[in-house]
Amino acid sequence: MSSYSQKNTKKVTVSTIKGMKSIEPITMVTAYDTLFAKLFNQSVEIILVGDSLNMSFSGKPDTLSANMELMIYHTRAVCNGANRPLIVFDMPFGSYTTKDRALKNATRVYRETDAQAVKIEGGRKRAKIIKTLTKNSVAVMGHIGLMPQFVRSEGGYKVKGKNEKNIKELVEDAKAIEDAGAFAMVIEGVKCEAAKAITEAVSIPTIGIGAGVDTDGQVLVWSDMFGFFEDFRPKFAKQYLDGAKLIRDALDVYVDEVKTKAFPSKEYTY
Numbered sequence: 001m002s003s004y005s006q007k008n009t010k011k012v013t014v015s016t017i018k019g020m021k022s023i024e025p026i027t028m029v030t031a032y033d034t035l036f037a038k039l040f041n042q043s044v045e046i047i048l049v050g051d052s053l054n055m056s057f058s059g060k061p062d063t064l065s066a067n068m069e070l071m072i073y074h075t076r077a078v079c080n081g082a083n084r085p086l087i088v089f090d091m092p093f094g095s096y097t098t099k100d101r102a103l104k105n106a107t108r109v110y111r112e113t114d115a116q117a118v119k120i121e122g123g124r125k126r127a128k129i130i131k132t133l134t135k136n137s138v139a140v141m142g143h144i145g146l147m148p149q150f151v152r153s154e155g156g157y158k159v160k161g162k163n164e165k166n167i168k169e170l171v172e173d174a175k176a177i178e179d180a181g182a183f184a185m186v187i188e189g190v191k192c193e194a195a196k197a198i199t200e201a202v203s204i205p206t207i208g209i210g211a212g213v214d215t216d217g218q219v220l221v222w223s224d225m226f227g228f229f230e231d232f233r234p235k236f237a238k239q240y241l242d243g244a245k246l247i248r249d250a251l252d253v254y255v256d257e258v259k260t261k262a263f264p265s266k267e268y269t270y
């Protein structure tokens, strides 16, 4: 455990996160259940209950079929395991298409889970929706750049910020989100120059994934970073553990011991 993790005991709030910009890099990981949320509780500032769970947890080809029920179920489980980090609920595809729908669903998140904020994909086009939520006391994290909920309409996962024009558009998206009252934003899958320009243009923290080192924090999907999701590995997803191999190796030992009747030995017998 790092010395940083050991001193981390205070509850993280939206204000804590806002205050970290340009002071200390923000750490965020996804979690989908109580077991992993407990493991992450002392170490990171933010846990995102990402709709990526639709792929890595539910085996779907993209995030689009996640719905409010699924996300609420997993968020409750995460909240049962983690009481220190800020818990962010990822609003699923179709749940914030209008201001009314967004407010109804975000209100439901606050009523039915202990999440402290919701995340919404989209820049200028979603600014009015974000404003409706923040004006009604819902904390919002934005998400710009590569937005997984646009995978079908854009025909794939496309890295953004590759030219001056697009960098300018991304900066405008980020400013619109900030003006709408978001407390932070995820910047996903953009060239590092673009992420730097966005981070310098706004006064709220930016949290990058595949966006280089110049954002105010980083987020990774737990099943990528710990090597449990093997279907594909994006370039940015550094693997900190070979989780799938560890599990398979341990399982092989168990199967072998059962087959040879080495388990259960006396030690594990009443």
Ligand code: KIV
Pocket: 030, 048, 049, 050, 051, 052, 053, 090, 186, 188, 209, 219, 221
């Ligand atoms: O759903 C998710 O896990 C996300 C992260 C990639 C930021 O939105």
